[in-house]
Amino acid sequence: TAPSAVKPAVGAYFRPGDTFKDCADCPEMVVIPAGSFRMGDLNGGGADDEKPVHRVTIPRPFAVGKYEVTQAEWRAVMGSNPSHFKGDRNPVEQVSWDDAQDFVRRLGTKTGKQYRLLTEAEWEYAARAGTATKYFWGNSFDSSRANDGSRTVPVGRYAPNSFGLHDMHGNVWELVEDCWHDSYRGAPSGGDAWTTGGNCRVRVLRGGSWSGTPGGLRSANRGRNPSVNRDDSDGFRVARTL
Numbered sequence: 146t147a148p149s150a151v152k153p154a155v156g157a158y159f160r161p162g163d164t165f166k167d168c169a170d171c172p173e174m175v176v177i178p179a180g181s182f183r184m185g186d187l188n189g190g191g192a193d194d195e196k197p198v199h200r201v202t203i204p205r206p207f208a209v210g211k212y213e214v215t216q217a218e219w220r221a222v223m224g225s226n227p228s229h230f231k232g233d234r235n236p237v238e239q240v241s242w243d244d245a246q247d248f249v250r251r252l253g254t255k256t257g258k259q260y261r262l263l264t265e266a267e268w269e270y271a272a273r274a275g276t277a278t279k280y281f282w283g284n285s286f287d288s289s290r291a292n293d294g295s296r297t298v299p300v301g302r303y304a305p306n307s308f309g310l311h312d313m314h315g316n317v318w319e320l321v322e323d324c325w326h327d328s329y330r331g332a333p334s335g336g337d338a339w340t341t342g343g344n345c346r347v348r349v350l351r352g353g354s355w356s357g358t359p360g361g362l363r364s365a366n367r368g369r370n371p372s373v374n375r376d377d378s379d380g381f382r383v384a385r386t387l
Contacts, residue, residue: 210382212300286359317380
């Protein structure tokens with residue numbers, strides 16, 4: 146058989162900042178370093194569900210989708226395109242948390258790798274990319290840096306954060322693994338998903354969307370939706386254990 150056009154990174158060869166794909170039509174991944182950060186409302190004015198601020202340690206590097214999962218990537222795995230705002234490079238939307246779980250399972254089967262959704266803590270760590278401001282670029286919203294317009298736009302149109310991730314603010318809300326909790330009291334500190342207690346029929350969304358307000362696009366802001374709900378402002382990106 147012909148060699149693959151894409152050479153996936155393996156094992157000990159992963160370094161923070163590396164990018165790779167596990168197949169030609171798989172999401173492009175970025176390796177995120179291990180580290181520690183303060184999670185929650187660091188700047189004041191956030192909702193009660195963003196408190197208390199607490200320190201989280203991400204114990205080992207992991208990989209995150211450079212972009213939100215696109216409609217072309219969804220179609221390559223699922224054979225369909227449920228999105229309202231059509232475009233191969235636009236993020237897939239009109240997908241529920243349950244649908245996203247089906248996607249990562251099938252992607253894992255296709256590649257033989259451990260794909261999953263990000264945990265909420267991983268998401269905020271990746272979005273902040275070492276910053277403690279409302280957005281990765283500072284405390285004032287800048288519409289030239291994130292999509293809060295009238296519809297989705299192709300992924301990667303806006304500049305990335307210092308981890309190399311695009312659209313962590315805006316475009317579509319991003320589904321993460323965790324069950325909904327009304328606050329961070331008792332939240333895990335090791336970067337893992339919080340799937341005990343709370344309401345697991347409702348799952349967390351992060352990052353805001355094209356239909357949101359600037360305040361909704363802050364790194365600390367949290368959203369939620371029942372795990373079966375589909376909306377044209379909701380999508381996701383994938384993570385991969387290394």
